[in-house]
Amino acid sequence: MSALVKLADVSKRYAGAQALHSTNLSIERGKTTLLIGPSGCGKSTLLRLMIGLIAPDSGTIAFNDLTITPTNIDSLRRRIGYVIQEGGLFPHLTARANVLLMARYLGKSQEEMQSRLMELCELTRFSDTLLSRYPVELSGGQRQRVSLMRALMLSPELLLLDEPLGALDPLVRASLQKDLKEIFARLQQTVLFVTHDLGEAIYFGDEIVLMNEGRIVQKGSASDLREKPAEPFVSEFINAQRGVVLT
């Protein structure tokens, strides 16, 4: 399968610190790629570069063989779904309005929006009676489901998730993990999932990308990382989280 997103020699420097050293990475279509590493390793920077929230200092990012530029970024964003840790829902809009925001902006018909909304409710196991609630009236897990619906509304080619389950309690988290995995499989969705939790990475990951200090350390399956560590840091990272890896 060909790559959906290709980063070539991309680097990013923030005042004083190299957030990302020159990096090459391909995101394969239809796969869930897990981006993992300790805090400040550059995984969120990588994600924010792909959605154009920040611009790279050097190198190019291509989406579907099309290089991202300031002029085409807005139309590309509509082909990418983005979910963050706190959900990023707008507090003054109901769940429904949050999900439909972009579709309304693009002038989709009522029937089209309504049927897609019902589809998404079913997919994300979100009760449609809660659609008229405001974000403050929803639980953390419900908010993440709404946020996921909003990201999936326009059937994006790529779904970017930035620690989407980080703020949830363990039970809610487990049930959402299960649902998410099913959804990805059902939609054959290309996903880039950022987490700092190795267990989550192994649960989801077709491919795991381990990062440290602004560099990709190793890319491969969970067993690759365990059995053929590219450098001592890989084993160190795996051993540190061994307690939670039950598989």
Next chain:
Amino acid sequence: MLVGRDRRARRALPLCWLALLFVMFLAAVISASANPIIIGSKKFTESYVLGEIAKRTLNDAVIPAEHRQGMGGTIILWQALQGGQIDAYPEYTGTIAQEILKTNRQLSLNEIGDALARFGVGMTKPLGFNNTYALVMRRSEAQRLGLRTISDLRKHPELKIGLTHEFLDRQDGWRPLRERYGLPQRNVIGIDHALGYAALANGSIDVKDAYSTDAKIAENDLVTLEDDLGFFPKYEAVFLFRLSMRPDAIAALRRLEGTLDEKRMIRLNLEAERTKNYTRAANLYFEDGAKSTDTMGESFPQKLARWTLRHLQLAGFSLLLSVLFGIPLGILASRGGPIGQSILGFASVVQTIPSLALLALLVPLPFFGISVRTAITALFLYGLLPIVRNTASGLQDIPRSLRESAIALGLSPIIRLWQIYLPMASRSILSGIKTSAVINIGTATLAALIGAGGLGEPILSGLNLNDHVTILEGAIPAALLALLVQWLFDLLDRVLIPKGLRI
């Protein structure tokens, strides 16, 4: 039905515009009335009464006219007349010669008229009374001593004389007067004008200076000693008017020539000071010989309605401008940088200028002068800071994660601002507008100082007459209005702030 609830949230912003339109409507009311003739008056009773008489004369001739009461002193009125902010005002020939034409020579009426014409200003013939300085004494005392003229004072060197400090110092005052008449009195003291009347009544002094049409002369049963040597310059009352004023209005003003003698003017002044109602005093002028029953002039509710409406126009229109300019400036300021800093800096500096000083600074500028325009501009500048600051801080307080979510969705910058950022900052912006509105209601009372009217008008004339009831007639409604506006804005919060932000 679920869809309906979402629509309501989206309707919040259009509602905001509806509110603005309402204020615009208020503003339109100001300009709706076709250009009336504007009569000005100086800040003392007689001038108020003459202004009212002119207004009613014009109205009787079916010419729309407004009276801006107590705009200030000679220079302000003269500039307003030349600048066209007023069309006519009552003046005195002596003042015209000395303060406007700046000459010490006694000018004839024709000379004055010719000099004024060069400024594009016309003058009526004298209205009939001469409001000059005069010496007055108790009627009983004058009769006992057989005193009728100032020359007669020569025979009574024992009389005690109490004079205002101004009269003691004036070049047409006490010293030249004493020389001219050869007055022998040695017992001369300086005393406050109002206290002087009390001193005269209890016999501490025997003679004092006064304006010849002063209502106190009749009130205290005093007599004026005739200026038999013609020492005092003439201060004959006339109306000055713009030569470009409509001819029928000029003709109407001219009908007042020679119709008001001193006795009559004293009576009108007395009525004005007694009732604190200038309209009513002016109506006395029209009543002589007629049996008009309408002596009350405007009733209090009518006056209150007029003041309040004007007050709301001033505060409402200036608030509208503050909102229209303040929100965009606040949006710019929220982006920080040198531009943002200078916007906030400018708004803060304006706020530190005392409101009175701000009015005074605007009046000499060409576009402004003595006008409603000046009052609204000053109020607008005052109302700017709370709105700019609250808009900027409301926008800056939006969490970065939500800003980035809006960007990542692919919404255009305008839509992001309009549908996401501004609604999220609505609580802060509205509270800025509320602060601005309450400040404007309070500060608008100062607008009366430059003749813009409003609830400051009774406060000002009350201060002028030292009459607390009149002051309260303006102060209490102004305070109630501020409370009402505060309450209305609290209600507006519920309509305009999206429900999701209020739960």
